[in-house]
Amino acid sequence: xxxxxxxxESGVPIPTIKFYLRERLLPQGEQTxxxxxxxxxxxxxxxxxxxxxxxxxxxxxxxxxxxxxAVDDDETDVHEMLGTAHYALSxxxxxxxxxxxxxxxxxxxxxxxADLGWDRxxxxxxxxxxxAQALVTLRRLDMPATRDDLLLHxxxxxxxxxxxxxxxxxxxxPRDTAVEALVICQVLYGKAFDALRRxxxxxxxxxxxxxxxxxxxxxxxxxxxx
Amino acid sequence: xxxxxxxxESGVPIPTIKFYLRERLLPQGEQTxxxxxxxxxxxxxxxxxxxxxxxxxxxxxxxxxxxxxAVDDDETDVHEMLGTAHYALSxxxxxxxxxxxxxxxxxxxxxxxADLGWDRxxxxxxxxxxxAQALVTLRRLDMPATRDDLLLHxxxxxxxxxxxxxxxxxxxxPRDTAVEALVICQVLYGKAFDALRRxxxxxxxxxxxxxxxxxxxxxxxxxxxx
DNA sequence: CTGCTTGGATAGTGTCGCTATCGATCGATA
DNA sequence: TATCGATCGATAGCGACACTATCCAAGCAG
Numbered sequence: 141x142x143x144x145x146x147x148x149e150s151g152v153p154i155p156t157i158k159f160y161l162r163e164r165l166l167p168q169g170e171q172t173x174x175x176x177x178x179x180x181x182x183x184x185x186x187x188x189x190x191x192x193x194x195x196x197x198x199x200x201x202x203x204x205x206x207x208x209x210a211v212d213d214d215e216t217d218v219h220e221m222l223g224t225a226h227y228a229l230s231x232x233x234x235x236x237x238x239x240x241x242x243x244x245x246x247x248x249x250x251x252x253x254a255d256l257g258w259d260r261x262x263x264x265x266x267x268x269x270x271x272a273q274a275l276v277t278l279r280r281l282d283m284p285a286t287r288d289d290l291l292l293h294x295x296x297x298x299x300x301x302x303x304x305x306x307x308x309x310x311x312x313x314p315r316d317t318a319v320e321a322l323v324i325c326q327v328l329y330g331k332a333f334d335a336l337r338r339x340x341x342x343x344x345x346x347x348x349x350x351x352x353x354x355x356x357x358x359x360x361x362x363x364x365x366x
Numbered sequence: 367x368x369x370x371x372x373x374x375e376s377g378v379p380i381p382t383i384k385f386y387l388r389e390r391l392l393p394q395g396e397q398t399x400x401x402x403x404x405x406x407x408x409x410x411x412x413x414x415x416x417x418x419x420x421x422x423x424x425x426x427x428x429x430x431x432x433x434x435x436a437v438d439d440d441e442t443d444v445h446e447m448l449g450t451a452h453y454a455l456s457x458x459x460x461x462x463x464x465x466x467x468x469x470x471x472x473x474x475x476x477x478x479x480a481d482l483g484w485d486r487x488x489x490x491x492x493x494x495x496x497x498a499q500a501l502v503t504l505r506r507l508d509m510p511a512t513r514d515d516l517l518l519h520x521x522x523x524x525x526x527x528x529x530x531x532x533x534x535x536x537x538x539x540p541r542d543t544a545v546e547a548l549v550i551c552q553v554l555y556g557k558a559f560d561a562l563r564r565x566x567x568x569x570x571x572x573x574x575x576x577x578x579x580x581x582x583x584x585x586x587x588x589x590x591x592x
Numbered sequence: 593c594t595g596c597t598t599g600g601a602t603a604g605t606g607t608c609g610c611t612a613t614c615g616a617t618c619g620a621t622a
Numbered sequence: 623t624a625t626c627g628a629t630c631g632a633t634a635g636c637g638a639c640a641c642t643a644t645c646c647a648a649g650c651a652g
Contacts (some may be wrong), residue, residue: 143598155642158599163640175598175649185507192503193624198424198457200378201640217425219575226568230561231424251423253565260572261565271561274554277418283534285558292530293555296522296563301570304518305563308509311575324509325565328500329519332511334556335456336523337531339479339487341552342452344527346486349445349537369629381611384630389609401618401629420609500601598649605642612635622625 141179143169150187159188165190165208180239184314189320190201197327211245211316216318221264225319229326231264237269241279245272248290255295355357367405369395371478376413383413391426391434408542415546422425423553430453433549444541449488453543456492463495464527466507472497478516482524531555 160166166186169177186208193199210216210224237243237314249272253261261268278285305325310318384561392412395403404455412434419425436442463469470558475498487494504511531551534545544580 149548152644154598156640159641162600173598173649174601175647177599179381185529186606188506192507194502196503197431201411202585216443219572223568223573224565226571229564240380246395253569256566258565258569260569260576262568265565267561267564269441270564271490271558274561275556277422278550278554278558280414281418281546281550281554283547283554285494285555287554289530291557293526294562295564296526298566300519301563301566304486304515306574307565309571311571321509322567324504324507326567328504328507328509329515329558330563332497332500332504332516333519333523335493335500335525336520337556338445338452338455338493338552339484339497340520340524340527341484341531341548342449342488342493343479343484343486344532345448345452345548346445349448349534350486364520378630382609385610388631397630399617399629400620401631403630443601594652596649598647599626600647601645603644605640607639609630609638610631614631614633615635616630618627618629620626620628622623 143179145188146179146183149184152187152191164205165201171275192326196331197282201275211319218318221315221319222322226325227266230270232266241276244271245275252273252290252294256298369405372405372409375410376383377473378413378417386416389431391427391430405591419553422557437545444544447541447545448548451549453492456496460520466496467502471501478520
């Protein structure tokens with residue numbers, strides 16, 4: 141397959157494909173001459189993955205490169221590759237650990253991780269800081285997350301991973317298949333869950349709001365005549 | 367409070383605060399003279415909200431403006447304001463409904479929403495399209511979401527909203543308090559959940575991977591037997 | 593031979609979230 | 623009163639990022 145066909149089948153413009161090649165998101169095709177290269181189905185597949193992570197996942201190109209580099213490098217063993225993928229998915233918040241609120245939040249996170257038995261999570265995983273950042277922010281907004289709030293969310297996340305993600309990830313498959321599935325689970329199901337939560341919240345909040353005793357009664361009441 | 371103090375207490379540089387004022391994210395302070403304006407605690411609060419949505423939520427300024435405009439406009443009733451907030455939180459995927467996969471996905475989404483009894487969700491809610499986009503993308507990556515996958519996620523989202531979000535949102539509070547709580551629940555707990563899911567996945571996938579037949583045997587992969 | 597495509601390289605574009613600078617105006621202080 | 627510095631408002635610039643446009647030499651196909 142030549143670049144024109146790759147572009148046609150993926151819907152990605154040729155200049156953009158060239159850009160991905162330059163950025164090493166997409167491996168080079170097999171050169172058949174100085175001005176020809178042949179691309180295969182794996183390129184098409186990779187291209188679709190890139191677009192999914194960019195458009196749906198909104199991941200920066202640099203993040204995608206970290207993942208694809210680990211996948212394309214045969215030196216990296218599968219275990220390490222999965223770790224790289226996990227860490228690349230953390231948006232890496234700017235480090236500001238010199239703050240008391242921050243350290244408190246980290247302690248809370250570490251305790252939670254330990255209590256849930258997530259003992260394979262490295263202590264320096266950036267994801268911990270990411271969660272801590274969310275907790276600090278909630279505090280500053282006067283809506284601190286209680287331990288129960290956190291536990292509820294954590295148990296739900298744990299259940300979702302065990303009942304869904306783990307079943308979708310083929311650990312015994314070729315390296316690229318496994319890591320792709322992992323990333324897809326994280327990013328696409330993450331987005332899907334986000335959307336579902338918004339839908340549920342829209343439905344519930346509308347229902348609850350309608351059930352309120354009419355506020356003020358001065359004419360602005362909810363849902364009288366609309 | 368003058369702008370310098372607002373800056374000091376929030377940690378946001380003065381030029382950035384001016385930028386937010388220009389962009390109407392932050393309401394003007396009370397002008398006391400041509401070159402003086404007085405800011406109150408509500409400004410500090412708003413500023414913290416803006417930073418939370420920008421830094422943690424990664425929301426674009428335009429989205430935040432939609433929300434703050436609805437909050438600051440007294441003409442908007444609370445019901446409408448909550449709706450505005452919900453819809454603003456959808457990243458608004460580019461419209462491409464002229465595709466068969468797309469329509470199939472929308473049908474699947476609509477059926478799901480109906481089956482779960484989320485009957486207050488408007489039929490033209492952008493969130494539906496957002497979810498549909500994720501489904502289309504999963505299909506194209508050869509990992510189509512089954513109806514059971516979707517149901518699992520949806521029920522979990524529903525539970526989380528009913529057991530958590532709804533309890534955190536004070537529907538009878540002043541307009542700004544209510545919408546802030548709603549947005550914070552969506553965005554910050556959304557991020558927190560994301561992080562928790564990654565933590566759970568890291569722990570689980572490491573555990574499962576270790577449990578595989580030793581990969582050392584013959585070169586590159588666990589899983590000799592196939 | 594001709595015309596089109598390709599690969600490779602370089603430079604430009606549009607968007608976004610700030611950031612820098614300027615001039616006029618005022619308030620507080622010397 | 624004179625002066626210094628903070629503030630407002632406006633305009634322009636910056637840096638990152640994801641492309642996009644253009645050019646050129648080298649092929650290959652009719």
